[in-house]
Amino acid sequence: MLSDAPLNDHQLTLGLMPLNDAAPFVVAEQLGFFQEEGLSVTLKWQPSWAALRDDLQTGVLQGAQMLALMPLTSTLGLDGRATPVISAMTLNLGGNAITLSRALMTRLAEEGHVLDSSLGIACALGEHVRQRRQRGEAPLRLASVHPFSSHRYLLRYWLAAGGIDPDSQVDMRAVAPPLMAAQLASGILDGFCVGEPWNSLASAQGMGQVVAGSHDIWRFGQEKVLGVREDWAQQHPLAHQALIRSLLRACAWLDRPGNRQQAASWLHDEGLPEVPLSVIAHGLEDVDVEQSVEDYQQANAGWTIFHRYAANFPWSSHTRWYVSQMQRWGHLHGISEHDIAATLTRCVRPDLYRIAARSLGLVVPAVDERSEGNHPAPWWLSGEAGQIPMPADGFIDGAVFE
Helix, strand or coil, X not given: XXXXXXXXXXXXXXXXXXXXXXXHHHHHHXXXXXXXXXXXXXXXXXXXXXXXXHHHHCCCCCEEEEECCHHHHHHHCCCCCCCCEEEEEECCEECXXXXXXXXHHXXXXXXXXXXXXXXXXXXXHHHHHHHHHHHCCCCCEEEECCCCCHHHHHHHHHHHHCCCCCCCCCEEEECCHHHHHHHHHHCCCCEEEEECCHHHHHHHCCCEEEEEEHHHHEECCECEEEEEEHHHHHHCHHHHHHHHHHHHHHHHHHCCCCCHXXXXXXXXXXXXXXXXXXXXXXHHCCCCCCCCHHHHHHHCCCCEECCCCCCCCCCHHHHHHHHHHHHHCCCCCCCCHHHHHHHHHHHECHHHHHHHHHHCCCCCECCCCCCECCCCCCEEEEECCEEEEECCCEECCCCCEC
């Protein structure tokens, strides 16, 4: 029997990471959205994605800000102990960037490479990597934040676009986001892919140069998701809906003009006190309506979208794209297509999103999947009760994902 009665201070603990895209949780707390929905939420900041995963799998957390692949890999038992996790909401699009050390960028310039675009820098790095091997030099050391992360697969995609085999030509490792800038400064790393504000921090410190953002690699691709334990969602469906509504309201607030400076201040005070407020605010800035996306992306590679463009809808096709990258690099050996498809259907829950979004009067997409990379200009998506404006999308190598 379901345990949910009308909600009155329903208690739950949610995990989050010291990243700019934790903002929806902090905003929902600060603006009272959780309380208005009958939830009594404790936010638990985590030192690493592995720690967050462990707390969710052991029941310390009921839900969390999660990497897009975490519900799938946790349910499959690929990441930690096998624990069914579902996601009925995407938290943001974009928000990551790739940063290379100043020393490495100086060397690329001295070698005469053209460094005027994200793809151009990837190709220059590819030539540099081949020259390093010929000279017998150690491979470059590049980091992402977790073995099963968007960062790992965006970094691999970017490297491959530049002609680099990430398995044999560079040293790939996992490093917790708060440690990235320090390891770049100390020379432990030559580059990394991480979410904001850590790219902006490395740049502000003069240690790194941001060379590509999420939108340069996969334009308007999925980033973090709301993940909850499946058993908790089944036992507390009303609380789950209340949680989704709270975060939807927070995401909508974050995409309204003029609100992100306040969000940056809250993030600084609650979860990122060691990062200057100006650095957090820079990474959290939103594009001005009069700016072109292309021009803005050049100045703020870690730019993220929290609500518009149907950002919060949990597209099954987004997770399928990440799965395709796992398969590309041999990270799903021994798991059948049938099991992958069944687990994806179990973990990604647009049906639950639609219930929450409809209750807030939002227009929701009429389908669960869509193609990526075949919209060179803004377009309109059919919704259940109207049209949804969508941006141009694409991949750095011009690929199309159906």
